[in-house]
Amino acid sequence: MPDVSSRPHREDVSIRQRIAENPGPALGWLAGALLLFALEAGAVVHFVTGLFGSPVELPTLLSRELIPNNGYQTPSGAWQETFLGLPAAYAWALRVVLVYAYSFVWMYWLWRGYLVFRENYRYADWTPRDDMIDRLRGHRWGQFGAIIVFAFVVMALFAPALGPTTVERTISNPYSHSIEYYNDQGQLENITVGSANLDSRSQGTPQQNVGPMQYDQFGRFHPFGTLPSGKDMFTFMASGARISLFIGLSAIIVSGLIAAAFALLTAYYKGLVDLGVVIVGDSIMSLPRLLFVILLTVVLSGTWIAEIYSGAVILALIFAGTGWPFLWRSVRGPAMQVSEQEWIDAAKSFGQKPRVTMRKHMAPYILGYLLVYASMSLGGIVIAVAGLSFLGLGINPPTPEWGRAVDIGQSYVTTASWHISFIPGVMIVLVVTAFNALGDGIRDAIDPQSETGEGEGNEAAAATGGGA
């Protein structure tokens, strides 16, 4: 048997020392990460310098400048000013593929980094988390959800680079930008984007419609068609993804924190604390969620917070404030179970501070469940926000939001311009299903034998967006 006493105790060796002892794998991984980062470093520099003054332009992989698609077609059929002279559609598709490829490579590289850490630098040979991750790897449904969610996040993050044009050009200030095109007489003409939009409107008749995957008469490519105002719908949707994701994530994070804090407090102290939170939580849950959100949205619409980010911040806060009781109810069960465990008694018995006990001994166990229900609730919030925009509340126009597209396209559903209402709905269904699938996957990973119970009811309620 090896002499354990002479070897330095592994925990005493900090992670820095461990890497120093075996730098090979870490350096390899770091090199790859730096390479990936360098490709997009230009964007980061641009963003940071933009905060302080005039932004610095550096060549970046995924920028519109590298692979432009805003060109025009000459009468002879050749394309000018697009990437390599490709038709605008292909140039755009190439850029989209590049964006997604880059993101997936990043995701894969991060996964590799985790594996490198696990094999070479982690103290333990095996942790329960390894089992969970293994279960996730075989869970097709959960993986499907994860991939779609990831695609959605990429769409939100890279929105300016993904669309055939930018929000600035087509939606916010169309009359400040112009494009070139060859008109019917075969002459090169200059026209403002705004006027071009007027001629590219989708108004229901086949003559006055630009459907999905079509070029308009100015040589612009519209993957999702145009809106009744003539603006490009894909740009609208990509940008709308940003807002939906922002509101969803912020609301979930805030309500998750509140719910977790309350769950830990009520599970630890029980008694009156529990009763108090139950009353407050149940009262908030007794207000019909969508209606209350509508009320709050209108009531708070004049305040200064409502102006930030076109109303997204206040919406996020509203959803967080009305949503935490559902999350809390869902994790209350697991929290109560953890508080019954003997190691909690043990911690109390040697005088451990409550705050530390809750953080160290209880929180890790409810984290998994919190993730599950948070994921499911995210889908519900996306639907609810879209519902609010549909009604005309919520996000102030002209900032894009998916629900508003459904609203705008209402009267055209059975016409040639069916895409205006249809596509946002399909995307909502896809994204929400993906979030639910992800939640399912996480749940099966952390607790393969979880039972139907109160949690199911709440997550079901949360996942439907409170009725939207």
Added chain:
Amino acid sequence: MSRWQYFAKRLLLSIPVLLFGTSITFLVIRAGPLDPVSAILGPQGDPQAYNTIRRQLGLNQPLWQQYIDYMVNMFTFNLGQSWVLQPDTSVYSLVLGYAPRTIWLGFWSVLIAIFIGIPLGFYAGLNPNTFSDYFASFGGIVWRAMPNFWLAVILMSVLSQSEKFFFGFDWQTFLYSTNVTGPPPLPDPIWKLFTNPDQFVRALKKIAPAALVLGSASMGNEMRIGRTAVLETINSNFIETAKAKGVPPRSLVWKHIFRNALIPLVPIITGEAFILIGGSVLVETVFDISGIGFLFFQAVKNGDMPLTGSLMFIFIVLVVLINIVQDLLYTIIDPRVGYEGGA
């Protein structure tokens, strides 16, 4: 503790919930930045009229006094009147006019969800991992993710031109001639519905698309949870005991499996019921059903705070009532309730 003690405890808990919820409503409405008087008068307010109305609404009193007045009024069901939407109409008459349509809608939504969702779920649970199971489960999942306002928009448009999509079948003239949108023709007095089958079918047909949309999300849920419930029940030990007793399959399914599988479904069904209270707003807007959700939306949009406050109170009462019904059902159906931890 016995089942009925548990129920009594839940009943008792609903009182502070009711009080607290109403108080939150008050805070949002009165203490919020919205000014109800400007909403009533419009932008050009004559200062004198402004003050008069302020006094009439009781807004010149200190906040705590307003709070007490509000609470007392609400709990004695003195619901006041609308000031902006339909001035000088009592809330009561407004509710009586708008509510029945929502109730009709909600009733059929719940029914559709229960009678399609649950049987589908049970069927999928009894035949797991077959093609029909995957099909039904997947359908349920996707259905659950569908925003109901989108579905409403599509359904409404499709039905308006149903000849195009359904091979000449014209929804609007089917059975009775109705428009796709518009409130359902509920007779007055309401019980005529049940004595006159003609009117019943007419009202049913009018509300059917909206009810289908509103019930669809619940349907997906109930299907999924019903399936899980059946699967878990089938694998329980007492089913094996029953089989060992020689219980025939039909009795096994209907007597043993279903009763136990229904238990986890109770909170789902009642949960759907109060989602309907909120969710009907969107469907009512699309289908132009002048229901009470729509009324609330209009009230809020137009700043009719007295109406809003009273309506919200009614909703809270409804939700609390439904919760009590849910607890009652639980107590009746599951004899174990309260024994090993209820709340």
Added chain:
Amino acid sequence: MAQRETTASRSEQAPLLQVENLQTAFFTDKETIRAVDGISFDIRRGETVGIVGESGSGKSVTARSIMGLVDSPGRVLDGSSIKFDGEELTEKSEKEYRSLRGSDIAMVFQDPLTSLNPVYTVGNQIKEALRLHRDMRGAEATEEAIDLLEAVGIPDASRRVTEYPHEFSGGMRQRAVIAMALACDPELLICDEPTTALDVTIQAQILELLDDLQEERNLAIMFITHDMGVIAEVSDRVNVMYAGEIVESAPVVELFENPRHPYSQGLLNSIPGNQPDTDRLSTIEGDVPTPNEPATYCRFEPRCPKAFDECSKVHPESLAVNDDAADHTAACLLYPEDVSQAEAVELHERRGSQREVSER
């Protein structure tokens, strides 16, 4: 339980249950599990036969095979014979089997709390059995249910019959389950670890109850357990199972005094208190294997302290341990012990090929 049958009287009556070459296998995507791989035993009226073995030995699957409760992906293979009262059960249709279950053969399961349907009263569940097999309804059935509860020693039976399973204590629940099993006066009662989930004192009461019932009704009992102590108390005969096969079969006293198969010896040695002078508890090293292929060798060989070369090549059959003991068999190449080892191995080989021929 006292040993009631002598060797002579046993061989006179026809057995109530005759199991011959029972094979039950589970066919999953990954593998085939031969949970029960060719076992044969008898149970006579009024006798208690114990089946003992570790988890995974195939005891519960045996019980379920007899009851016809083996669900896909498992099934009882062709060539198996289960004769109950002269009738061949493997040929019965599901409907015929159902009329048998509960009325001729009844089963008691391990965990009484989850064995009873929680949403119906105990009385309701007993009456269900009565209605199914004895066509009793209404007040008559309620009367009978009360009588049954009293017969199993539940006090205040007329009130209890309207109560729910969760209102009973653990021991009483198991009594109620037994009452339900006996409602239709079965001839064979299969008990699958009925006392494992109960306290020791309650366990003793239940065993006593079973004893009394057996005497009153001339009940045959098949008692499955992993607890050697319970087996000693309860059985007349014992079958020791390992990895889907019966490795030893003997009257209970004989087995405990003179176990032959190394596995049985190991089991008995590992009971704490059996070897008071040693420092460490003796154990059998290793785990029970999951049988995937048909056995052409001795499955216990990897763990056997007495294994020799032939053990991994020849499949041991159940043979009498010596000339005098016709009712004590062991499936081990060491036996019959009154002949040389080479001869014994040959006997096993011959018997094995005889069996294969008759199977085809």
